[in-house]
Amino acid sequence: MSKTCNKTAKKLNLKILMKTEKNVKSDLTLDAPVVRKVQSSDFDSLKTTPGLLEQLKDAPSTQWEIDISSCRLPYSFYNVPCQILAKNLLGKVLVRKLENGAILKGKIVETEGYLGLEDKASHTYQGKVTPRNIPMYMAPGTIYVYFTYGMYHCFNISSQEEGSAVLIRALEPLEGIELMRDHRSCKPYAKVQKKLSKELKEHELCNGPSKVCMAMKLEKKHSKYSLCDWKELWIEEDPTQEVVKKIIECKRIGIDKVGQEWADKPLRYYIYDHKCVSKKDKLAESIQFPQYKN
DNA sequence: TATAAGATCATCT
DNA sequence: GATGATCTTATAG
Numbered sequence: 001m002s003k004t005c006n007k008t009a010k011k012l013n014l015k016i017l018m019k020t021e022k023n024v025k026s027d028l029t030l031d032a033p034v035v036r037k038v039q040s041s042d043f044d045s046l047k048t049t050p051g052l053l054e055q056l057k058d059a060p061s062t063q064w065e066i067d068i069s070s071c072r073l074p075y076s077f078y079n080v081p082c083q084i085l086a087k088n089l090l091g092k093v094l095v096r097k098l099e100n101g102a103i104l105k106g107k108i109v110e111t112e113g114y115l116g117l118e119d120k121a122s123h124t125y126q127g128k129v130t131p132r133n134i135p136m137y138m139a140p141g142t143i144y145v146y147f148t149y150g151m152y153h154c155f156n157i158s159s160q161e162e163g164s165a166v167l168i169r170a171l172e173p174l175e176g177i178e179l180m181r182d183h184r185s186c187k188p189y190a191k192v193q194k195k196l197s198k199e200l201k202e203h204e205l206c207n208g209p210s211k212v213c214m215a216m217k218l219e220k221k222h223s224k225y226s227l228c229d230w231k232e233l234w235i236e237e238d239p240t241q242e243v244v245k246k247i248i249e250c251k252r253i254g255i256d257k258v259g260q261e262w263a264d265k266p267l268r269y270y271i272y273d274h275k276c277v278s279k280k281d282k283l284a285e286s287i288q289f290p291q292y293k294n
Numbered sequence: 295t296a297t298a299a300g301a302t303c304a305t306c307t
Numbered sequence: 308g309a310t311g312a313t314c315t316t317a318t319a320g
Contacts, residue, residue, distance in 0.1 A: 150302030
């Protein structure tokens, strides 16, 4: 590295390690230098590291693949502010094409917005950059699936603002329901593959962010593909054209530790009175729709 | 219906 | 070495 580069890197507090067998884990596939640690204000340096923000590509190629995904929503749908996208996603249909050709569909009924750099609950708070959260900085519509609690995944979609994304928290199963049940019937534990104690009801198949990932077979290896052109996942309009009128806005789930200001922001959205929502907020419901008594 | 505890490990500090 | 944008089961009311 030249003197100038060193100086720049030092100025940015940016630590770049060249890719070696030793320091790169299997989930990192970039040939470019890998950003290992970046100080809070250095997210801008992402743009100057070649290849770092490039999406993975695997577009539909057969005529059938092109045909079945021809109704996918375009880039312009995702290229809007996070909170708008989170609300607009309600009522849309998430379509998953498995490698064996099976199709799974679910209507999105619950989402959460993570606003990016300012949002204390966001993985990208203060411009933090790690190998895991890079998809949040990528073009709107990029898939971000992360692994959590030792055995679960959560599926997000990047939106317009730097580092922002929408978490998909719940779906209403529409198609491929028996397959979803199969995918959900085994515990996610790596070693103890026990069956669940009871048969899951339809509304229990995707009523939580990790349940969505289990049912739809979404894993972290799917991160960095785009909903705009990946052949295995996309979003469509609801063919029934049902208008989503009653949207509840309330605080997000499971982020109390970040402090009241951000924990309490109304960034969770769900379709009122929908059976597949993971957790209803009775207080928010009674305030926003007082005419419908709980 | 509500709450608590335990599972389990990649990721980050 | 600590933690977590969760889920399931058990228990209490």
